[in-house]
Amino acid sequence: MMTPSPTVFIVDDDSAVLKSLARLLRSARLNVMAFGSPQEFLERHDPRAPGCLVLDLAMPGLNGLELQAALTVKGSAIPIIFLTGHGNIPASVQAMKRGALDFLTKPVNDDDLLKAVQVAIEKDRIARIARAELEDIQARLDSLTPREREVLTHVVSGQLNKQTAADLGTVEKTIKVHRARVMEKMKVHSVAELVHLAERAGIRAA
Amino acid sequence: MMTPSPTVFIVDDDSAVLKSLARLLRSARLNVMAFGSPQEFLERHDPRAPGCLVLDLAMPGLNGLELQAALTVKGSAIPIIFLTGHGNIPASVQAMKRGALDFLTKPVNDDDLLKAVQVAIEKDRIARIARAELEDIQARLDSLTPREREVLTHVVSGQLNKQTAADLGTVEKTIKVHRARVMEKMKVHSVAELVHLAERAGIRAA
DNA sequence: TCCCTTATTGGCCCAAGGTCCAATACCCAC
């Protein structure tokens, strides 16, 4: 399974700026997709596509911060670089607080933008790897039956089988069976590995 | 052991501003310590003191960003709220990137500042709890002998005693002894708990 | 109604971990 090469998405309502930015980024051998309105981007963007977003702050309809919020709600974690001609400090602080990667002012220095884009793409790459791992773990967790999940939480909190049995109102033998199935479905061969996975998936003690 | 109540540290070279800020914060029943220069704060500040820092950006000598960097180097993790009269977007973005909690502009709205301070103090409180826990774990790790640390890494990566023995060029019996000592010194009663601690302390598999 | 999943339990046996006991060897510091 080949990861598609990253794309820089640009959203700006000024078509001259859009073209100029696209040219600059393409000249740096980057894939570019340009959007003239935030709505258009919001509708057509595939969250699975790797890359980053270069976003104008002041636009008709949705402004940049609103698009950022909409993307967050939608579950997209694409790194955002803001670009603005008439920004102010509160807006930049807001954007950064909400997780923007950078906030640049127009006219933007070419090198500054390219560097920010490089950082964003790399950050996205790393985040995607982590996310894929998490989804993998989550898929395994989802394959567990409710009872198996209960047993899992007891195991990762270090309980003995007999204690778990008492807590769940059954006998040790039953717990052993569930436990074996948990290990199998989670694809691990030791309690240590199981705890590692549970930790990453945010599963807390029983 | 009682945690001292949090203090708001203020650093500003304008004594009128300093007094006005101190009055505002004290009226909100907060402990306040005011400093007229960044150097003075840097020298006299105790990183163990809970609270947050309200920092002017433009000051003679060290400016706010430099003081922020100096504190980072010094290992202080105190939350910083910047306050500036003539700030610009790049400075605010820099500050936020380096971990500032907020970046407000003068004249500051009283409520905005108080809210930011509340958030900062709470964040500091949470961070301190986490840090204390980490230090506690680290202290236990430090009490391990080199050999015990080796055994620990094998245990948390899920190795069997016999495998560990083979890796370390000794026999299973010896590993059992080391392992028992590790459990004792780390104050845990199960492998699961041990993995939890190791994970938090950043110990990776063997 | 029959099949599948889920949850349950039993017996048997072996492997692995944990806990006592005790003992040897090395190195460093007082």
Place this chain on the structure above:
DNA sequence: GTGGGTATTGGACCTTGGGCCAATAAGGGA
């Protein structure tokens, strides 16, 4: 050189965990 910390090993014994085979029972869906 004597004492303490560290690393090592042995034996005996008990507890836990895990694998294998078999079986029952409830609930849902084809």
